[in-house]
Amino acid sequence: MMKNLGEIDPVFANALRRELIEHVNARKRRRWLAPWLASVSAVVIVAGGGVATAAVLGLPGAPTLMPASEKVSVTGTGTATAELGSAPVDANYVTVRFECLTPGDFEISGVRVSCHEADVAQQSVFDIPSNYVREDQLEVLAGPGSSWQLTATYVVKSPTEWGRNIHGETFGVINDAGSPDLIAVEATNGKQGYVRAVDLNQANGDPTALNFTSPDDALRWQQEVAGTIVTLPVVESDGETRIGEFVIQR
Amino acid sequence: MAEWADALNGDAAAFASIFDRHKARVFRHAVYQLGHREDAEDATAAAFLELWRRRKHVTVLDGSVLPWLLVTTTNLSRNVGRSRRRYGDLLKRLPRGRDAPDDTEEIVQSRIDAQRQIRDLVPAFDRLSEQDRSLLVLIVFEDLPIATAALALGMTAPTARSRLHRMRARLRHQLESSSEVR
Numbered sequence: 388m389m390k391n392l393g394e395i396d397p398v399f400a401n402a403l404r405r406e407l408i409e410h411v412n413a414r415k416r417r418r419w420l421a422p423w424l425a426s427v428s429a430v431v432i433v434a435g436g437g438v439a440t441a442a443v444l445g446l447p448g449a450p451t452l453m454p455a456s457e458k459v460s461v462t463g464t465g466t467a468t469a470e471l472g473s474a475p476v477d478a479n480y481v482t483v484r485f486e487c488l489t490p491g492d493f494e495i496s497g498v499r500v501s502c503h504e505a506d507v508a509q510q511s512v513f514d515i516p517s518n519y520v521r522e523d524q525l526e527v528l529a530g531p532g533s534s535w536q537l538t539a540t541y542v543v544k545s546p547t548e549w550g551r552n553i554h555g556e557t558f559g560v561i562n563d564a565g566s567p568d569l570i571a572v573e574a575t576n577g578k579q580g581y582v583r584a585v586d587l588n589q590a591n592g593d594p595t596a597l598n599f600t601s602p603d604d605a606l607r608w609q610q611e612v613a614g615t616i617v618t619l620p621v622v623e624s625d626g627e628t629r630i631g632e633f634v635i636q637r
Numbered sequence: 638m639a640e641w642a643d644a645l646n647g648d649a650a651a652f653a654s655i656f657d658r659h660k661a662r663v664f665r666h667a668v669y670q671l672g673h674r675e676d677a678e679d680a681t682a683a684a685f686l687e688l689w690r691r692r693k694h695v696t697v698l699d700g701s702v703l704p705w706l707l708v709t710t711t712n713l714s715r716n717v718g719r720s721r722r723r724y725g726d727l728l729k730r731l732p733r734g735r736d737a738p739d740d741t742e743e744i745v746q747s748r749i750d751a752q753r754q755i756r757d758l759v760p761a762f763d764r765l766s767e768q769d770r771s772l773l774v775l776i777v778f779e780d781l782p783i784a785t786a787a788l789a790l791g792m793t794a795p796t797a798r799s800r801l802h803r804m805r806a807r808l809r810h811q812l813e814s815s816s817e818v819r
Contacts, residue, residue: 390752395664396678398734403682406727407656410689411649522690522723 413521446571446579447550448559450516452482456541462488464534469525471539478541480514483525491533496525515543550624558624572621574631580621581635590617590635612637641702645758646694656685663706666779670714683720684710686727698788707779708771708790714769740795769804772797 412604455478461469464604471481487502496519500511525539549559549567559583571579621631643651663684667677684706688695698704713720721728765773768790775786789796
């Protein structure tokens with residue numbers, strides 16, 4: 388292939404162009420992937436979409452986590468970025484412990500955390516896939532007066548298998564393989580149990596469960612249900628024995 | 638201007654068309670700075686990635702982000718290592734066309750021919766401050782009007798003029814003393 392003098396290599400330029408489009412879209416996609424996380428307030432321990440909380444560790448399907456870098460702690464007010472340092476080669480996730488110091492809406496590299504008065508100083512823990520972490524930075528979006536604190540560590544996350552009950556239903560935590568039939572939650576009475584994925588997806592506004600076809604649908608849905616409360620039954624891993632309730636604030 | 642506003646709102650197509658419009662000029666600018674095709678490709682990529690990463694802080698002049706891109710390219714070209722550290726994985730992933738002729742010298746030569754005095758300036762050029770270098774590059778190499786170049790660098794036109802004046806004096810002095818040493 389001949390090139391004209393001083394012209395950028397078209398193969399390189401086209402690939403770069405695609406990469407730039409990907410960069411711009413990455414922001415939108417993260418928002419699109421995150422809508423149902425938006426409803427997860429700081430005190431609820433649902434795991435999903437590659438996002439797991441400390442409370443689910445040890446449950447079927449929960450990954451094992453090995454720290455791969457020094458912990459980085461950042462405190463901020465308003466929008467800011469946290470520099471993580473360069474990613475260790477084998478690290479595939481960044482574990483983030485996020486704490487809102489004032490009420491407000493926060494978004495940490497695509498994961499949204501809504502804090503009400505009661506959630507202040509409660510910790511949200513989630514893992515962000517390291518390929519979502521651009522340029523070794525976590526971006527925290529927050530209102531000008533909203534304060535927060537986070538610690539982040541690169542980790543090596545390895546998957547484990549879900550359990551299977553006598554009815555053939557899978558149970559455990561949502562992980563990169565998808566969602567089990569019964570999803571681990573903590574009931575309002577503090578007991579560890581499971582909610583049905585079907586129920587949870589409906590209640591959380593999962594795009595597929597509600598047949599959303601665009602981010603606009605998801606946003607509209609969020610506005611419609613904002614402020615409503617849904618109560619779901621919590622069962623044991625057999626899928627039958629009811630042990631409590633799971634409440635979702637939307 | 639509307640395109641940049643659209644890009645800021647997450648319109649990927651708008652951002653892509655900004656890339657389409659300015660890529661050739663940014664690349665040539667990088668080749669000129671670096672004298673090497675592959676380094677220049679990396680610097681070009683880094684400049685556009687920086688345009689997105691630092692989008693909230695980009696100066697738009699006369700509706701164009703080109704002056705900002707050129708200044709950024711100049712700075713990135715000064716430290717290709719830094720951009721490689723930041724964007725290393727991405728740069729490695731981007732495919733390069735095979736059989737790329739090494740026309741770098743021709744490119745550089747053609748520009749040197751057009752701006753003959755630049756070759757003489759280069760040894761002293763490295764001793765200038767980053768801002769002065771950027772100013773000189775934008776005005777001499779990129780033919781931007783002084784007022785535009787000044788704005789791109791966050792200074793007023795009179796400041797830019799007096800800087801240029803001082804630079805000329807200093808460069809002349811440095812060139813004279815370096816030829817004395819020889």
